[in-house]
Amino acid sequence: MHKSFARMIVVLLLGILFVSPAVATKIKHRGSVYVDKAGSSLNRPEGVACGEKYFIVADTGNNQMVRYSMTDQSLTPEGTFPLPKISPMITQISTKGDIYILDGKTRTIVKMGQSGQIIGKVEPKGIPGSKTYMSRSFKLDKKGNLYLLDIFSERVLVLDAAEKYVRHVPFPEGSSSFSDLAISDQGSIYILDGVAGAIYVSNPGADSFELLSSNLKEHMNFPTNLAIDSNGTLYLSDQYGSGLALVGRDGSFQGRKFGMGWEEGQLYYPAQLCINKQDVLFIADKNNSRVQVFSILNE
Amino acid sequence: MRLRVTSIFIVLIGLMLCCSAALAQAEGKFKLKPGARGKLCLSCHSAFSEKMNAKHIHTPLAKGDCSGCHNPHASNHAMMMDGDADSICYKCHDSVVPEAAASVHQMVADGECTACHDPHASAYPGNLIKGGSELCFECHQELGEKITSNKYSHSPVKKNCLRCHTPHASEKSASLLKKEEPGLCLDCHKTSSGGFKKSHRNYPVEQGRCSSCHDPHGSNSGAILADNVHEPITNGMCNQCHNEPNSADPFAVKKDGFELCQGCHYEMINEAFSKNRLHWPLVDKTGCINCHTPHASSEDGLLRDSMLNVCGKCHSDTLARQDRSQTKHKPITDGECTVCHSPHASDNPFMQKEATVIAICGQCHDWQTHSSHPIGAEVLDPRNLNLALDCLSCHRTHGTEYTKFLHFSDIQSLCVQCHKKYRR
Numbered sequence: 001m002h003k004s005f006a007r008m009i010v011v012l013l014l015g016i017l018f019v020s021p022a023v024a025t026k027i028k029h030r031g032s033v034y035v036d037k038a039g040s041s042l043n044r045p046e047g048v049a050c051g052e053k054y055f056i057v058a059d060t061g062n063n064q065m066v067r068y069s070m071t072d073q074s075l076t077p078e079g080t081f082p083l084p085k086i087s088p089m090i091t092q093i094s095t096k097g098d099i100y101i102l103d104g105k106t107r108t109i110v111k112m113g114q115s116g117q118i119i120g121k122v123e124p125k126g127i128p129g130s131k132t133y134m135s136r137s138f139k140l141d142k143k144g145n146l147y148l149l150d151i152f153s154e155r156v157l158v159l160d161a162a163e164k165y166v167r168h169v170p171f172p173e174g175s176s177s178f179s180d181l182a183i184s185d186q187g188s189i190y191i192l193d194g195v196a197g198a199i200y201v202s203n204p205g206a207d208s209f210e211l212l213s214s215n216l217k218e219h220m221n222f223p224t225n226l227a228i229d230s231n232g233t234l235y236l237s238d239q240y241g242s243g244l245a246l247v248g249r250d251g252s253f254q255g256r257k258f259g260m261g262w263e264e265g266q267l268y269y270p271a272q273l274c275i276n277k278q279d280v281l282f283i284a285d286k287n288n289s290r291v292q293v294f295s296i297l298n299e
Numbered sequence: 300m301r302l303r304v305t306s307i308f309i310v311l312i313g314l315m316l317c318c319s320a321a322l323a324q325a326e327g328k329f330k331l332k333p334g335a336r337g338k339l340c341l342s343c344h345s346a347f348s349e350k351m352n353a354k355h356i357h358t359p360l361a362k363g364d365c366s367g368c369h370n371p372h373a374s375n376h377a378m379m380m381d382g383d384a385d386s387i388c389y390k391c392h393d394s395v396v397p398e399a400a401a402s403v404h405q406m407v408a409d410g411e412c413t414a415c416h417d418p419h420a421s422a423y424p425g426n427l428i429k430g431g432s433e434l435c436f437e438c439h440q441e442l443g444e445k446i447t448s449n450k451y452s453h454s455p456v457k458k459n460c461l462r463c464h465t466p467h468a469s470e471k472s473a474s475l476l477k478k479e480e481p482g483l484c485l486d487c488h489k490t491s492s493g494g495f496k497k498s499h500r501n502y503p504v505e506q507g508r509c510s511s512c513h514d515p516h517g518s519n520s521g522a523i524l525a526d527n528v529h530e531p532i533t534n535g536m537c538n539q540c541h542n543e544p545n546s547a548d549p550f551a552v553k554k555d556g557f558e559l560c561q562g563c564h565y566e567m568i569n570e571a572f573s574k575n576r577l578h579w580p581l582v583d584k585t586g587c588i589n590c591h592t593p594h595a596s597s598e599d600g601l602l603r604d605s606m607l608n609v610c611g612k613c614h615s616d617t618l619a620r621q622d623r624s625q626t627k628h629k630p631i632t633d634g635e636c637t638v639c640h641s642p643h644a645s646d647n648p649f650m651q652k653e654a655t656v657i658a659i660c661g662q663c664h665d666w667q668t669h670s671s672h673p674i675g676a677e678v679l680d681p682r683n684l685n686l687a688l689d690c691l692s693c694h695r696t697h698g699t700e701y702t703k704f705l706h707f708s709d710i711q712s713l714c715v716q717c718h719k720k721y722r723r
Contacts, residue, residue: 034685042685105575132556154583262716289683289685
């Protein structure tokens with residue numbers, strides 16, 4: 001009797017261990033950047049891209065890009081790259097270290113070298129079907145592949161590092177307000193419909209999207225940007241709700257972080273997010289005219 | 300022997316059940332004295348007897364069964380009703396709303412049956428308070444005025460709304476329509492005549508949605524086209540956008556999204572494309588017709604619906620914020636989003652029309668230009684020195700849960716955000 005009772009307890013404990021979430025995500029503020037290399041204030045930055053030891057800010061209101069170095073103790077502006085004819089909105093760093101920038105004015109993706117010189121723009125080759133494409137957002141993966149969120153032809157276009165067409169995944173039927181995408185280390189593509197409050201996923205090798213999470217509007221207002229951490233958790237910047245929302249890789253809502261405000265650790269219309277390999281989270285805190293940096297602690 | 304005993308037992312039980320049911324029927328729920336139903340109530344509610352002379356009397360009343368709806372002793376509901384308004388009518392009229400109805404009349408959904416029906420008696424069939432469309436126009440006042448004043452009317456609308464609409468719920472159609480378009484229209488309008496085909500430029504419109512061009516409630520344009528007509532329609536140039544009528548897919552458009560509209564509206568689109576940021580729906584596959592209708596509309600600028608509804612289709616959170624707000628912002632209440640925002644493109648954040656928030660607010664709130672808390676580019680926000688103080692430092696234009704769009708519940712809480720020495 002005692003033996004079977006003890007066995008039941010063990011089974012119960014094992015069950016709890018497997019069923020309960022493996023990790024609880026905590027986010028700790030590391031610091032914020034407010035100024036460029038010349039000491040001038042950032043002005044409504046909408047984009048941020050991150051490497052392991054540095055990050056790049058699309059300082060939208062000042063029409064410039066700013067590069068910062070990052071150590072455990074400091075976040076230091078290293079270089080300011082004025083782009084007077086460009087309205088930089090979203091940015092990414094390529095495997096080679098080049099900086100890709102979505103220009104709001106021309107809606108093209110401009111390429112900038114590490115020293116700030118413009119080296120061209122993305123020109124996809126061999127796209128099937130409609131030649132017109134309109135990148136609402138884009139991402140680069142660790143192999144240098146480029147993923148364009150093409151809202152005109154309702155597809156995610158995948159290009160290789162030479163910008164040649166590799167494949168495309170059509171948007172799911174009945175949903176069209178996609179604003180951002182994220183690529184997991186395994187190659188899954190996630191797209192965010194901020195109006196419907198839904199996330200779709202296309203698993204590696206799949207040629208279509210399937211619904212991962214819906215009814216997110218119950219928990220957030222108007223999510224616009226998406227990023228993914230090493231654990232597979234999706235981070236959504238809720239612009240109108242001035243906060244961050246977390247969604248597990250199974251699509252379950254995992255909670256909100258931060259609230260609206262002006263103090264550090266608070267957000268005011270956040271825009272692009274970036275998470276690097278060390279799970280450092282960068283948030284373009286647009287209406288606070290700064291970028292905030294956090295450590296994600298998966299406990 | 301055993302079988303006989305069992306049979307007798309079953310028969311006895313059956314008889315007992317029948318007797319008790321009959322007894323309950325006879326005494327009613329309130330065990331009224333014989334002859335007390337109805338007449339007893341009217342002995343006090345004597346003024347009510349006039350109702351009994353009306354042409355149409357609600358069945359329970361006609362049967363003298365006042366306690367069918369009212370509790371003669373006590374009630375938690377007004378008029379001593381024996382249940383809430385939502386449920387009491389459904390006790391008998393449970394088939395009024397079909398399951399999974401495509402549309403339900405708001406009054407029915409809200410359990411406001413008495414908004415249209417007199418629960419006792421009336422001069423009109425169905426115990427309606429008023430006859431014909433007059434009743435509908437009590438609520439749909441604006442529509443009623445439009446129908447009366449229209450230059451070109453749709454005759455069934457003049458006669459009775461119920462020619463096309465069902466009053467409670469529609470099982471399969473939106474807007475309480477009895478049938479979906481075009482089936483509803485084709486019940487009266489024959490499409491085989493040469494005149495019909497000619498006026499529709501030989502396009503098989505009988506397969507389309509009539510209300511994308513025509514206003515079924517009438518209009519001030521000939522052929523009851525909606526008041527604002529897209530120029531190619533006026534000129535009969537459907538093939539400017541669509542394939543030829545005799546093609547395999549006559550309704551297909553020649554190009555997708557903004558590329559189709561750009562042919563004529565190149566100035567507007569070029570101007571939008573020269574700005575720092577676009578309203579993204581303009582350049583998705585649907586493009587301009589996310590917000591505009593390509594044929595005809597009763598709204599200015601060929602908008603698909605009122606501006607508030609068009610913008611609110613995606614920005615429902617903004618409208619919800621205004622709804623929750625204790626103070627309402629007039630441009631939103633008036634559905635004039637474009638007072639502050641540019642709908643196509645802008646060089647400014649949030650598609651604002653002006654470069655600064657102060658300039659936008661100053662369009663209406665001119666007092667702030669000469670007398671207010673210091674604001675402007677030179678006045679830094681103590682909470683975040685990267686920001687200058689402007690109207691949004693204290694207010695949120697679409698509203699907050701507090702008064703005057705303030706970010707905080709009271710003035711003290713707001714002011715001490717910056718004036719920290721006054722914190723309690």
